[in-house]
Amino acid sequence: MTTLPHSNQLRFGRYSQSGQIYLLTAITRDREPAFGRFETGRLVVDAFRKAQQEQFAHSLAWVVMPDHFHWLIELQGIGLSKLMARTKSRTTVTFNRLMQRQGSLWQEGFHDRAIRKEEDLQAVARYIVANPLRAGLVEKIGDYSLWDAVWV
Incomplete structure (x- = not known):
């Protein structure tokens, strides 16, 4: 299995705080372009929307690329690792x-970055x-259909 260099170390020191805004990134296994089609x-x-319906995360912005996603969220009532495990599991199934x-779809681990209060969320x-x-x-961004932001 191919993983990011040091991806197993991404878990160390991870701290989840409800109400904190995070930028989350996950990459497909072997950078497989699994999401190159609109349907996939x-x-x-759908997994992002389910997380919002379950009140685990409030989605602020996201983009689904062929081999990864970026998801800007406000965390609500669940840890980052559990949120990402659920999101990855749902999409894999x-x-x-x-x-x-059959088989895994995602690389192990994920990247997260807490957004500081002074950062411009719209710029992110x-x-x-x-x-x-x-x-x-x-x-043109309007030609790509797999993105959204609350400011649009």
Whole structure:
């Protein structure tokens, strides 16, 4: 299994605080472009919405790229590791069923960054949703359908 260098160390020192805003990133195993199609990318979006319905996270902005996602959230009533485990599990089960495959979909671990109070949340959100532009997937963000932000 391929993992990020030191991805197992991403867990050490992780602190989850309800009400804190975090930028979360998860990458598919072996950078598989599992979400290159709208249909499969929506599986991740559905997992984000389920987390919000369960009041585990309030989604502020997100983008689903072919081989990873960025998710800006306000954490609510659950730890980061549990939130990400649920999100990854949901997407893996539905993706495997849809694609008639088995096995893991995601690399172990995830990256999180607590957003400081003085940071401009809208600037962070713009950076997130501009990911498809920087990756050269589209020329205008409006041409990419797997993103959202509460400020739009």
